[in-house]
Amino acid sequence: MPRLVNGREAAPTYSNLVGFIFIFNLIVGTGALTLPGVFAKAGWVLSLIVIVLLAIISYMTVTFIIEAMACANAIRNWQTLQALRQSRSSTENSENDDNADEVSIASGDQRGDFERVPLTIQNREFHYYQLSHKFELGEMATLFFNEFGRTMFYLCLIVYLYGDLSIYSAAVARSLRDVVCEHQNGTDLNSLMYLAGDSQNNTSTPCWKEHTISRLSMYRVFLIGFTLIFGPFAAFNVQKTKYLQMLTAVFRWLAFTLMICISLKLLFTTGAKGHPATFNVYGIPSLFGACVYSFMCHHSLPSLLAPLKHKSKVSKILSLDYIIICAFYILLAMTGIFAFERIEDLYTLDFLPYDLKYIDFWSGLMICIDYFLALFPIFTLSTSFPIVAITLKNNLQALFLDMSQFDSYSPFVRMLFPLCAIVPPFCVTYFTESLSSLVAFTGTYAGTGIQYIIPVFLVYFSRRTCSELLGSGIVNRFQSPFRSSAWLVFVFVWSILCVCLVTINLFS
Template identity: 65%
Template sequence: MQEARSIYPPTNADSYSNLVGFVFIFNLIVGTGALTLPAAFAKAGWCLSLLLLLLLAVISYITVTYVIEAMACANAIKSWQNLQALRHRRYSSESQEEQQFANTDSETVPLTIQQQSGEFHYYQLTHKFELGEMATMFFNDFGRILFYLCFIIYLYGDLTIYSAAVTRSLRDVICDYGHKNISILSTLETRSIYLPGDFESNNNRACWPQSETTISRKMIYRLILMGFTLIFGPLVFCGIQKTKYLQILTAICRWLAFALMICITIKMLATDGKRGHPNAANIYAIPALFGACVYSFMCHHSLPGLLAPLRSKCSVSSILSIDYIVICAFYLILALTGIFAFEHVQDLYTLNFLPDQFDDDGWLSQLLIVIDYFLSLFPVFTLSTSYPLIAITLKNNLQTLFLDMSRLESYNSFVCFLLPLLAILPPFCVAFFTENLSNLVAFTGSYAGVGIQYVIPVFLVYYSRRTCSELLGSGIPNHFRSSFRSNFWLVLVLSWSGLSMLLVTINLCT
């Protein structure tokens, strides 16, 4: 498909290559929740887990294509509106007789017929339409209220979780707390595991008991949180493309972490043989498995902002397909090698790579000490770059909610400065006063997350198709239309959403 000229003016944002776009999407999808997959696979069985993960990948990819199609429809509608405005200005300068003839020709004849020559292509991804803008365009008042309620709760919850998880990971590595990895398990950002613990008594202890200083772990936590917010918070004032070098660096760290774990387990399987003997399937563990896997492919909330700066929009489907295939392969290789290499898989997979878990006192044990620290900081690497992406998405949607997007450039600098602060400060305040976020994780990650990943894309694509059909007719091709265009797929995804809510509820209750 060739790049076509759009009536709507392109965005002024700096573009980036397809490779950088691949890295952005990879970083957004792959989080520390991947470290809970091996334990979930071991409990549910390798065959059942493999099938469910593949099914989740397919369902998530379907809804991703719906978001892309809805964004192209939003561009087409805006292009149609701009063309009508241009015609109105042109016809106003003509004589009354010519204008009447022109109005008759332009307003009653569908644009489908007028643009058969292909001078304009309406369906583009040149302008970034956030999910909030598309909801405003396609939903009624009730639908918009439900959308923003679900969307803002989810993003605020995610930012709070990310802030606390990164801060606690750094605090637990810095502070001397018995064996540092005991508390790393509770720092995991995951939407499926909620770990109890006496946070207050733990946090009031001295960070370095052997030292004369009496600085508490809570004080260190708050100092790191302030530093984290001061470092990554200013990135919210920029565009997503400004963080591309940070994304590339983080992608290298993630690939290195996964590669280290996979290589070690492959070496164990080659030298020691199979130690783990997981079942093929355990249907009673399906709710817990689903809770660990359901958000393994979530990128829908920030997708418009990631796609708009791409130089070659025609490669969007290929980039997303490769991302999903690579990520799914990573998940499967990581989990399947782990459940067969280790007799017992820890809830947090990195705990299986502690030096005392191996009998080898030679070079492998020394290497594992270095790897142990590196993997302990894995949440820091993964979440630090996801934080600005999600915060920028939240800021953009807050703009849509509170400001008139057609007059955005007319607002003063104070307003432009206030909205990023509204995205940063509430999560900071919540994380500052409490680091026990299990209830927040359960609510935002489960119910609001199902809405964003499954329900909202279905309704967006349904109403966008109907709106474009009414305005443009059916003769203009949408090159970004989803391959899953039948209404059967819409009903299937909504049915899957209901099942997801049921399984998540069962997992939380048990």
Template identity: 50%
Template sequence: MPVTEGGDQYSVWVGLIYIFNLIVGTGALTIPAAFARAGWGLSTISLVFLAFMSFMNATYVIETMACANAVFKWKRLQFLKRHSIQDNEKSEQTTSNPPAYADLEDPVVCGDSVPSCYYSLDKRMELGEMADLFLSKIARKMFYCTLCVYLYGDLSIYSAAVSKSLTDVVCSKVPSMTNITDWDNIPCFHASEGAFTRIDCYRMALLTFFAAMGPFVFFNVQKTKYLQLFTSGMRWLAFVIMMSMAIHLLIKHGPQGRPPAFDFTGMPTLFAACAYSFMCHHSLPGLISPIRGKSHLGLHLSLDYMLISIFYLLLAFTGAFAFANLNDLYTLNFVPTDNENIFLEIVEYFLALFPVFTLSTSFPIIAITLRNNLQSLFLDTSRLESYNFALRKLIFPIVAVVPPLLLTYFLEDISFLIEFTGFYAGAWVQYLIPTFLVVSARRHCANLLGLGVVNKYKSPFSNVSWAVFVLLWFFICIILVALNTIQKPSDRKIPYLP
């Protein structure tokens, strides 16, 4: 088994945990309210369909990555051939001394369709490197602009969400007030009048979060293995608690919620809450390249998507029927009314810290993805080791994490960034970019290697009609998001996170 770049490998199950952690974030907490508003029937169909569309584009990313590996190996083979010919001019080649490229296949002599050793997923090829290989100059510029906007936006959203969650836990509860004109300058503790405000606590939490999570960007994603496993357990525990409490209420009091089966007026809100609850495409290359045993990767990935879909549906169904009124952020439905109950008090704090558990694992992965793509934009990744240490190991990690830190330090209200990044830039990253990449990669590899060399990682949705369908779905997505955006402010339900 070839060793991937960037360190140790891990099993396919660990890789699926990474993908699960990246997909299932606090955005899942906005699904129950939108689910109830659009109706359980329409919401179920929409959620399953969105999972299918996301999975399809994930297979496009995998196929494109295999094509990029094939191009890299083909270029290496040509390089070895040229040097071998030059050596033959100096010294006669003998049968006991075969050329260095003899163990590699030649696409010219591939007759019938056979599995190709060209196509693999061993070398990590980020989306930026794939864009450099397969897209035109203008398309590459559009790609990098969109991807960087999305990733920088994600990092800003995650850091602000974690810091606000920690502030809500640490500071005293704000009394129910209808007109709070200066929320930031409210004392963090009732006893300290103006000495230590909520904005001070927020900024301290923000700096602490970056101090804890920022160093991971200097390493590879494999270094976050134990952090991923720990927070994955915390994440499952939080969701199990919410589902168990909702089921308990259903058994004890019966269904309190009466969601309709179909309510198409709630479709824009449902889509805004659910469309990017399956997003992982931007970080998929860095997560799958270290996996050992990728022969059934597509099947394993489909199981991951099925598990996440069932997970979302259980959370949404139990919440929609257990509560007569659902908060936009589902955890707010579990704030206990009896503060003397120690168990409920513990549950309250645990659920309040849910964004901290979920986003602390996603932040390093997204930051590493941004760092790698910035390197692909400004450096020649084929000779990365030739650059000096500071440029390779220090500059790009700092460039990846400092802008989100500065933005969220001075501007904690990033609701516009949530909407623009999660919806519009996210639609490009999830739908358009994988589709354009895979179509261009197929054409490029067919011309380079010939039609007889088979890509064993080829997407099952390889017919061009599927690509056309994705493009049509992209425009439908934009229309639905625009409809949600132009609703009255009192009716809009912008997800907490994309």
């Protein structure tokens, strides 16, 4: 039997542990697979400093999102209470003119649950600041920003989603190409089983020795096929099922665990083959973009916070998530850059399987594991690609169309937006397969906007709006620990400075 609250079915909730796992799975995704490559380019000491610093700042802006969501709930609750007071006042005026019993029966449904409680008790027990109602970033931008701010928010989110689709497309096509095409043989058993660092990025070489088709051409063939298969889903409303999410999560953690274990085994058995630099400032653009992209959860966070059962502990859950995720990223990247002589842009490509003349049980098992790791991005990203494409299409429609009149638009207009969501990422990835460049651009520009700048402006305007409506006497129990305005200035100046430095470094 579903749990009832005030005669209504309660919204589904989950425990703190489940919420911790959901947030963990939300943050740890494709970006983690690019971290070993950018760590190797930027140097391991510089990478450690940057990833810890960006994890702290990302957590700061997450608390800004939580506070802004509580403020949005407070405004909604304040408006609801004002409407109830007005309804009660008009009802009492009607009761003075008509028979009290008849009016009481007629107005019972109108007054609802609050009518059974005196207003003095309502005012004392009514908590304005909550996280019970889910406010997406777009809804909060509409509530707190003017028209210009709302437009800039949607443009930033759209650019980020375009980058997401480009990264997904390139990762899947590259993984398929490198699994299908021939690769060079290693010189010893360990390199045969683990692919200890041979690069597969020479796209002009033939895919097979006896054929002339190049690796780049095979990449484009797989890219076209992937887009034709999964691109049309953008025209529909598909949702990932619960079991598909669970299966994807199992694949993800199995893959990450295997990669870490294999890298550790290589370090213990053959020693460190990688000798990365300590500092390399020329690797900062890719490092910054990958780290920002790897800690991105802000755009989907409200959907996970609303069903949380014990919302008073949300800050502790998020802080624990960020500490463990940062440590996990460091472990994944550091074991990789020292275990392998050369690191690919997509870490799973360092585990490509090799053909062995003699295959026993253990070498056969390692080949199966290598195939699983090499194909891992295909399993997970193929399920996420339609969802991101649909999200992008919906945001494009919300920006350019009047959604209340959507059914009145012609079929051409309605089909134009799914095409606008699919075609640009395809064009970008058709001419480049560099995941480091795609992640650097997406994380640095759109990622900085969503992760740093938008939370700063959301929490600033939400505080000002709530102060005007509710006054300063009511305390927001979900207020960010970084409540001083100096922190807002710091994050904003930091983000602008980083984008400028990365841009200069990127184009120099």
